[in-house]
């Protein structure tokens with residue numbers, strides 16, 4: 001059943017012409033070490049059994065699928081279902097790859113895990129994993145993001161992580177990546193750098209996809225058990241693309257299942273107002289791999305905007321660029337307003353407050369359901385919206401439904 005996943009990417013990490021690893025020479029031996037470790041551990045019964053046990057007893061997996069009965073009835077078209085990653089421990093899908101990355105670090109004999117974080121979601125998930133394994137955790141974060149995302153900084157500190165403020169340049173995510181990588185080079189003998197999505201140099205896009213594929217494997221079985229069929233349409237929001245690849249992994253070999261990636265269209269289609277990388281981007285290199293990119297007039301990664309901070313990345317996972325190129329996945333978008341409307345609608349209709357990121361997938365379902373009577377839509381509810389309620393209600397009130 002998993003023929004696509006077994007044959008893609010190539011051994012060098014290429015998804016068609018995208019992906020690969022363009023590394024500064026000091027990092028080459030360390031990435032070779034990670035590559036070799038994952039190659040071996042992905043076939044190790046002990047590793048896979050420990051990961052299975054962590055998922056069940058610590059993360060609370062499997063997460064359920066919910067039938068969105070009120071929303072489906074109101075819209076009067078397709079039946080809508082949601083895979084509930086908001087019920088995964090820490091409230092989003094990110095812990096799926098963070099626990100596995102930390103377990104990999106443990107098997108590699110490392111005592112420390114480290115990363116950069118933008119809005120703080122990846123930092124919190126990684127700090128959670130570090131606490132579980134009794135490892136040190138170092139998170140680099142731009143000073144501007146530290147001010148904006150104070151609750152996540154508090155969480156990371158409570159979980160025992162060291163938060164390193166990054167004060168140069170734009171003092172945001174891009175500088176945090178540079179700072180974290182620099183610090184990693186000096187500590188790579190005892191530390192593992194843990195990337196937060198299906199991005200970065202090989203083997204991370206493949207490894208993070210493999211770690212997230214549990215979402216799709218569970219969803220396929222659960223959906224079939226609930227309905228006796230497979231979904232007609234499967235959709236997920238795409239920032240870097242990890243929650244989408246996780247869900248798609250369960251259905252990618254099923255040609256009758258249509259797959260949709262939903263990008264953030266922000267406030268307009270003008271460069272700088274959105275983060276719809278595949279919709280408007282071109283081929284390019286970022287952070288050590290080849291993919292599609294939003295570029296400014298100098299060919300540098302462009303500034304991006306979306307109401308969902310977890311989606312604001314000018315690149316995208318190389319596998320998504322490839323699946324766009326082959327046509328297996330259709331990439332579409334939802335703007336800030338549609339995502340906010342979906343945020344309010346899901347809260348009122350179903351009693352589920354979604355993350356603003358996940359609300360983009362909900363917005364897609366709201367738009368498509370009326371056009372698809374008799375069909376079913378399965379969307380990935382990648383996370384819960386508790387983190388967003390202050391911002392949403394202070395800025396937009398309580399919706400006008």
Ligand SMILES: *Cc1c(COP(=O)(O)O)cnc(C)c1O
Nearest residue numbers: 197239240241242243310357383
């Ligand atoms: C980080 C995040 C995303 C975006 O990341 P992907 O790698 O594109 O999945 C989506 N939803 C939630 C809830 C997130 O925290």
